[in-house]
Amino acid sequence: xxxxxxxxxxxxxxxxxxxxxxxxxxxxxxxxxxxxxxxxxxxxxxxxxxxxxxxxxxxxxxxxxxxxxxxxxxxxxxxxxxxxxxxxxxxxxxxxxxxxxxxxxxxxxxxxxxxxxxxxxxxxxxxxxxxxxxxxxxxxxxxxxxxxxxxxxxxxxxxxxxxxxxxxxxxxxxxxxxxxxxxxxxxxxxxxxxxxxxxxxxxxxxxxxxxxxxxxxxxxxxxxxxxxxxxxxxxxxxxxxxxxxxxxxxxxxxxxxxxxxxxxx
Ligand code: KIV
Numbered sequence: 001x002x003x004x005x006x007x008x009x010x011x012x013x014x015x016x017x018x019x020x021x022x023x024x025x026x027x028x029x030x031x032x033x034x035x036x037x038x039x040x041x042x043x044x045x046x047x048x049x050x051x052x053x054x055x056x057x058x059x060x061x062x063x064x065x066x067x068x069x070x071x072x073x074x075x076x077x078x079x080x081x082x083x084x085x086x087x088x089x090x091x092x093x094x095x096x097x098x099x100x101x102x103x104x105x106x107x108x109x110x111x112x113x114x115x116x117x118x119x120x121x122x123x124x125x126x127x128x129x130x131x132x133x134x135x136x137x138x139x140x141x142x143x144x145x146x147x148x149x150x151x152x153x154x155x156x157x158x159x160x161x162x163x164x165x166x167x168x169x170x171x172x173x174x175x176x177x178x179x180x181x182x183x184x185x186x187x188x189x190x191x192x193x194x195x196x197x198x199x200x201x202x203x204x205x206x207x208x209x210x211x212x213x214x215x216x217x218x219x220x221x222x223x224x225x226x227x228x229x230x231x232x233x234x235x236x237x238x239x240x241x242x243x244x245x246x247x248x249x250x251x252x253x254x255x256x257x258x259x260x261x262x263x264x265x
Pocket of ligand 1: 024043044045046047048085136178180201211213
């Protein structure tokens, strides 16, 4: 089995030009499959609010939900690095809040915590507490109301605030950062200028790695996003399987003798 991926290894992978693969997962079953596939990092994203719980945004996702799903993903030892999102409201008010929330996620099994935006003090305080931090800049979904939707950020000469945010996150000591929905050239410039690893989603191929939301890439969700790619259409297969099962129950074809128990002689 290849060696366990640790937080310090991400900078090393960046240095060597070795691309980093990351995928979201929210439960033990899919975390095991991602690990088996050799994915480097599993993100317990607060996107679980959208894809698992049916919310329109990530804003209602609670600390309790993040702890619950982190515990499931981390229930077995994983080769992949386990990163958990800090939910909206858990780190914005003060670095003290941020440390408390990060500790809770680590106790649930997270090896790294991720927060959105240039929260320099929070990143430093969590890191001082011995917890590696991942940043997230560009389109940060917890600020969806400020942006007026899930829109590409830093277009049309407005890249400077994204560059500044990335610099702040890097200088604060983050081990990596997600670059979400930013033009390719901007992501490339940021990737070259920061020491930590950049993981893109809708940010082009020059990032140090890529992340996709599991449901989007497996065809399990309702979305068809330009930044994502269908690696499977599992939704269609699931509907076909459910339909066949339902039809067989109604016709009496299931369960047959093979799937029934007889009295022992
Ligand atoms: O919550 C999430 O899934 C994320 C990814 C979009 C990077 O933050």
